[in-house]
Amino acid sequence: MTEAQEKNIPDVSSDFEPKIVAFCCHYCSYAAADLAGSMRLDYPTNIKILKIPCTGKVDVLYLLRAFEDGADGVIVAGCEEGTCHFINGNIKAKKKVKYTKKILDDIGLGGDRLEMYNLSAAMGQKFADLAKEMTERIKKLGPSPVNSGA
Amino acid sequence: MIVGEQKPIEEISKMIAEYKTVLVMGCNTCIAVCHAGGEKEVGILASALRIKNKVEGREQNIEEASMERQCEREFVDELADKIKEADCVLSLACGVGPQTIVEFYPDTIVLPGINTTFYGMPKEQGFFVEFCGGCGNCVLDMTAGICPIVRCSKSMLNGPCGGSQEGRCEVNKDIDCGWQLIHDRLKAQGKLDFMDEILPPKDWSPARHGGPRKMVREDLKIDEKPEDEIEGITKEGEK
Numbered sequence: 001m002t003e004a005q006e007k008n009i010p011d012v013s014s015d016f017e018p019k020i021v022a023f024c025c026h027y028c029s030y031a032a033a034d035l036a037g038s039m040r041l042d043y044p045t046n047i048k049i050l051k052i053p054c055t056g057k058v059d060v061l062y063l064l065r066a067f068e069d070g071a072d073g074v075i076v077a078g079c080e081e082g083t084c085h086f087i088n089g090n091i092k093a094k095k096k097v098k099y100t101k102k103i104l105d106d107i108g109l110g111g112d113r114l115e116m117y118n119l120s121a122a123m124g125q126k127f128a129d130l131a132k133e134m135t136e137r138i139k140k141l142g143p144s145p146v147n148s149g150a
Numbered sequence: 151m152i153v154g155e156q157k158p159i160e161e162i163s164k165m166i167a168e169y170k171t172v173l174v175m176g177c178n179t180c181i182a183v184c185h186a187g188g189e190k191e192v193g194i195l196a197s198a199l200r201i202k203n204k205v206e207g208r209e210q211n212i213e214e215a216s217m218e219r220q221c222e223r224e225f226v227d228e229l230a231d232k233i234k235e236a237d238c239v240l241s242l243a244c245g246v247g248p249q250t251i252v253e254f255y256p257d258t259i260v261l262p263g264i265n266t267t268f269y270g271m272p273k274e275q276g277f278f279v280e281f282c283g284g285c286g287n288c289v290l291d292m293t294a295g296i297c298p299i300v301r302c303s304k305s306m307l308n309g310p311c312g313g314s315q316e317g318r319c320e321v322n323k324d325i326d327c328g329w330q331l332i333h334d335r336l337k338a339q340g341k342l343d344f345m346d347e348i349l350p351p352k353d354w355s356p357a358r359h360g361g362p363r364k365m366v367r368e369d370l371k372i373d374e375k376p377e378d379e380i381e382g383i384t385k386e387g388e389k
């Protein structure tokens with residue numbers, strides 16, 4: 001086994017705190033995250049939120065750059081299908097996320113490190129849940145080899 | 151426009167493996183319009199390759215650059231320094247781009263990141279169709295503006311063949327029968343008698359069958375240099 005492959009072995013040590021970037025739509029998930037805070041819900045602090053006007057603004061390049069710059073996981077969180085303020089920005093995002101997952105699989109980072117969620121501005125609890133879910137998932141996957149290999 | 155698509159990352163990765171500094175070079179004309187090799191796709195591919203290298207523990211510099219048209223020397227020359235510094239250029243232009251670089255930068259290793267597929271148009275966003283085969287002797291005037299060379303699977307000049315069924319081609323049910331389209335349009339134009347006209351066998355010498363083609367426009371030339379004195383690696387008589 002090469003050194004690189006060895007580096008690829010997930011580090012399952014419990015002190016690994018993943019860096020997760022969340023692209024959150026201004027109209028839904030950003031407000032939901034805010035609400036989760038107001039509701040004093042407990043959710044992992046691993047999530048770094050980036051507010052965007054609509055998930056339709058998310059681009060394959062943004063997602064890859066986040067991973068290139070060391071994110072262990074990336075979330076795209078948009079409005080529920082059919083409720084996008086810009087008609088279908090979230091549907092466009094869904095396709096871009098699917099396309100990016102394929103690239104991540106092709107380059108050996110794994111598409112599981114990227115996920116899209118749909119929620120409304122009123123779903124503070126769902127935001128807290130998805131933050132937990134993604135943090136757990138990335139903890140299992142281990143640190144991004146981009147960081148350990150650098 | 152020329153339509154193409156990016157080669158699989160795995161194939162590209164193998165191709166560039168032995169080079170330390172790779173310049174991923176895009177073209178912002180046709181290949182950008184089909185979302186395969188413009189500035190944005192250069193960014194995406196370069197980013198993906200850098201991540202792949204880190205995942206696999208490989209050291210390699212992946213640089214990015216794009217220009218307006220990789221098929222014209224004036225634009226290519228603007229990036230001369232970057233081209234010369236790189237150990238190889240991975241071109242995301244159609245096949246003309248890499249060969250333009252080869253022509254004027256003979257010492258540079260140039261590799262193709264794109265499979266150039268056809269001359270066509272975007273019928274809608276993300277959906278491209280082939281419309282012309284560059285045959286060098288257009289017959290659209292005889293065929294209601296629909297090309298029998300590329301829109302008939304068999305490039306028949308006097309169609310349809312017996313395989314045309316309900317508007318679909320026998321080669322594949324997803325293909326419109328080009329000759330059905332021609333027939334329907336001629337009918338709509340009241341020119342169905344064109345169908346009775348037998349087009350003679352096509353002279354394919356102006357097409358690829360006559361060997362590599364070139365075009366000289368004396369009225370446009372500035373220099374009166376004979377062809378073999380024009381700069382570039384391709385010289386008349388050496389082909």
Ligand code: SF4
Pocket residue numbers: 281282283284285286287288289290297298299300
């Ligand atoms: S007849 Fe020849 S030139 Fe005309 S559209 Fe068809 S392939 Fe192109």
Ligand code: SF4
Pocket residue numbers: 301302303304305306309310311312313314315318319320321326327328329330
């Ligand atoms: S079915 Fe139509 S398109 Fe297909 S080969 Fe025959 S004439 Fe050409």
